[in-house]
Amino acid sequence: MIFSIAWKNIWRNRMRSLIVMIAVTIGMVGGIFSSAIMKGMSEQRVKEAIKYEVSHIQIHHPKFLENQEMTYDIPGAGKKIQHLKGMPEIAAVSKRLEMPVMIKSSTTGTGVQLLGINPEHEKQVTSIYKAVYDSAAVAENLNIKDGEKIQNFIEDSVGHYFDKKTRSKQIVIGEKLAEQLKVDVKSKLIVNLQTLDGSLTGGVFRVAGIYRITNSATENSMAFVKKNELASLVGLENGSAHEIAIKLNEGVELKSVVKKLQTKYPELSVMSWKDIQPDLGMVTEWLDIMLYVVMVIILLALAFGIVNTMLMVVLERVKELGMLMAIGMNRLRVFSMIMLETIFLSITGGIVGMVIAALLVGYYGENGIYLKSFSQGFEAVGYSPVLYPEIGIQFYLTIVLLIILAAIIASIYPAIKALRLKPAEALRIEI
Amino acid sequence: MKILDIKNVHKIYNETAVEVNAVNGVTLGFEKGEFAAIVGPSGSGKTTLLNMIGGLDQPTSGEIIVNSTNIGDLKPSQLIDFRMNYIGFVFQAYNLIPVLTAKENVEFIMHLQGRPKKEREARSKELLEAVGLGDRIDSRPSKMSGGQQQRVAVARALASKPKFVLADEPTANLDSKSTETLLDIMEKLNREEGMTFIFSTHDNRVVKKARRVVTVEDGQVKSDKEQ
Numbered sequence: 001m002i003f004s005i006a007w008k009n010i011w012r013n014r015m016r017s018l019i020v021m022i023a024v025t026i027g028m029v030g031g032i033f034s035s036a037i038m039k040g041m042s043e044q045r046v047k048e049a050i051k052y053e054v055s056h057i058q059i060h061h062p063k064f065l066e067n068q069e070m071t072y073d074i075p076g077a078g079k080k081i082q083h084l085k086g087m088p089e090i091a092a093v094s095k096r097l098e099m100p101v102m103i104k105s106s107t108t109g110t111g112v113q114l115l116g117i118n119p120e121h122e123k124q125v126t127s128i129y130k131a132v133y134d135s136a137a138v139a140e141n142l143n144i145k146d147g148e149k150i151q152n153f154i155e156d157s158v159g160h161y162f163d164k165k166t167r168s169k170q171i172v173i174g175e176k177l178a179e180q181l182k183v184d185v186k187s188k189l190i191v192n193l194q195t196l197d198g199s200l201t202g203g204v205f206r207v208a209g210i211y212r213i214t215n216s217a218t219e220n221s222m223a224f225v226k227k228n229e230l231a232s233l234v235g236l237e238n239g240s241a242h243e244i245a246i247k248l249n250e251g252v253e254l255k256s257v258v259k260k261l262q263t264k265y266p267e268l269s270v271m272s273w274k275d276i277q278p279d280l281g282m283v284t285e286w287l288d289i290m291l292y293v294v295m296v297i298i299l300l301a302l303a304f305g306i307v308n309t310m311l312m313v314v315l316e317r318v319k320e321l322g323m324l325m326a327i328g329m330n331r332l333r334v335f336s337m338i339m340l341e342t343i344f345l346s347i348t349g350g351i352v353g354m355v356i357a358a359l360l361v362g363y364y365g366e367n368g369i370y371l372k373s374f375s376q377g378f379e380a381v382g383y384s385p386v387l388y389p390e391i392g393i394q395f396y397l398t399i400v401l402l403i404i405l406a407a408i409i410a411s412i413y414p415a416i417k418a419l420r421l422k423p424a425e426a427l428r429i430e431i
Numbered sequence: 432m433k434i435l436d437i438k439n440v441h442k443i444y445n446e447t448a449v450e451v452n453a454v455n456g457v458t459l460g461f462e463k464g465e466f467a468a469i470v471g472p473s474g475s476g477k478t479t480l481l482n483m484i485g486g487l488d489q490p491t492s493g494e495i496i497v498n499s500t501n502i503g504d505l506k507p508s509q510l511i512d513f514r515m516n517y518i519g520f521v522f523q524a525y526n527l528i529p530v531l532t533a534k535e536n537v538e539f540i541m542h543l544q545g546r547p548k549k550e551r552e553a554r555s556k557e558l559l560e561a562v563g564l565g566d567r568i569d570s571r572p573s574k575m576s577g578g579q580q581q582r583v584a585v586a587r588a589l590a591s592k593p594k595f596v597l598a599d600e601p602t603a604n605l606d607s608k609s610t611e612t613l614l615d616i617m618e619k620l621n622r623e624e625g626m627t628f629i630f631s632t633h634d635n636r637v638v639k640k641a642r643r644v645v646t647v648e649d650g651q652v653k654s655d656k657e658q
Binding site for chain 1: 482485487488508511512514515516519520522524526528529530531538539540542543544587591
């Protein structure tokens with residue numbers, strides 16, 4: 001009964017209630033959609049980082065992490081790889097050698113992180129190879145229709161991912177690094193590095209391919225060569241590895257696998273992507289909190305408007321409230337009625353807002369929002385200029401709770417006003 | 432046997448600097464089934480007296496005893512229960528719940544009392560038929576005339592099966608015909624249901640119908656006549 005009275009009461013002043021509902025709707029659409037954009041950005045960043053850069057889990061010799069000294073390779077790497085490949089949670093494994101080197105072109109030089117990889121294994125773990133071939137799409141966009149010309153264009157501009165046999169050693173570098181070194185595909189680069197015994201050595205590599213990902217910092221600092229070529233250059237055994245990168249199957253819980261591996265290999269360091277790039281993990285966790293903070297602030301602002309409306313409601317209905325209390329409606333029921341009206345008033349706009357926001361998020365989550373004028377800035381910090389908003393169902397559920405909470409808080413003052421009425425006096429008031 | 436005993440009741444309002452003796456030493460008794468009018472000019476204290484009988488106000492001194500309970504001793508929450516179970520109110524301005532239909536308005540108080548749905552529906556229908564609104568049970572107050580609304584209010588007042596029906600100037604806003612209809616209905620229900628009706632009024636039409644007339648002036652009983 002009180003439910004139905006409260007619901008009917010909010011439609012007594014249609015216009016006023018609609019204005020409040022529209023305000024809540026706009027607040028919700030704005031809040032949820034912008035939250036979804038931020039969340040989508042951060043999720044995309046994480047996905048790309050996992051896809052191109054860190055993979056899910058990395059295993060190292062604990063001392064290797066301190067100084068990246070090449071003597072600290074993973075003991076018995078080959079055997080461990082076999083075991084890891086057999087685990088049901090694991091999709092693919094790649095062994096890597098890793099060391100800081102100097103790269104020089106004919107004009108300039110810079111320091112980069114050089115990864116020695118087995119291309120076939122690496123393809124299964126990270127997608128840098130795709131970042132080389134995806135650039136082929138550029139050629140199509142340039143309207144080069146002729147198949148042979150496309151092939152030529154790709155070979156000239158982006159190259160390949162260790163797919164062609166050449167006499168010289170091959171290196172794949174990022175687009176930013178290529179720009180910095182002023183080199184193209186097939187250009188020669190000299191890599192200077194330390195050998196196992198501490199002496200300096202160098203090798204000539206030819207640029208096989210240029211990859212392009214959204215994170216410019218990585219593009220600028222990560223280069224790939226074949227593992228066996230790097231091993232022989234520095235004098236390491238072919239089977240040795242500094243790093244084992246692991247890609248998990250879909251839906252596998254990261255934490256549990258990390259824990260399992262940590263127990264299995266107590267002598268090694270097993271890290272998830274959150275440990276490897278703590279900034280990334282922190283950003284996503286911090287963002288989750290910030291999104292709620294933003295929603296709370298929006299709701300708080302809306303709550304003040306709702307308080308105002310409900311005060312008007314109570315003031316207008318002094319006589320009626322007096323009558324209700326006179327005939328035996330107790331304080332709890334009066335309070336509940338005012339509170340329910342406030343909740344209905346808020347949640348109606350809230351639900352409409354959520355539905356609109358969900359539709360927007362759904363549409364743009366599929367089609368993306370391309371921010372052309374910001375693309376350089378976004379890429380510099382590792383974010384894609386095409387945003388795919390996304391937000392979990394849990395967020396919506398929490399918002400519903402937050403709206404109800406805000407409505408309850410907003411109803412307290414008006415409800416107390418109503419309770420302070422003395423029925424005998426309220427009944428005499430003429431409005 | 433008295434079911435309402437008012438003993439030397441005073442009510443002093445001192446919200447402003449001047450003390451107002453709204454009710455100044457009233458002693459009255461009512462028996463079951465009475466149909467009584469409290470008559471007096473405005474400001475005579477009749478509404479205050481009625482409010483105290485109805486538990487909307489408490490006396491400054493003196494006792495109002497219903498069923499051997501002194502209303503003055505009740506706590507606010509007990510007063511609400513007292514009003515809900517013992518008193519049926521009819522107000523001058525009808526004061527129905529505008530968003531509810533006639534039937535829902537009548538059922539409302541039974542709902543507060545926690546009566547089962549079947550009983551609520553049967554009683555509200557019965558009462559609305561008794562006040563001649565059997566065909567308007569699903570109308571909202573805004574679709575009814577003043578007289579019809581006040582008849583719904585009477586039905587509502589009786590719905591809880593109270594001991595008393597208190598009506599504060601129930602006919603003040605009604606034309607002669609509606610007043611007559613309303614009074615006839617109230618008298619009929621008073622006989623059928625056996626509840627005690629007490630009106631405050633200065634309407635001669637009501638005074639004529641009443642079987643007992645208590646005249647109040649300056650907060651004191653001037654006369655108390657059966658007729």
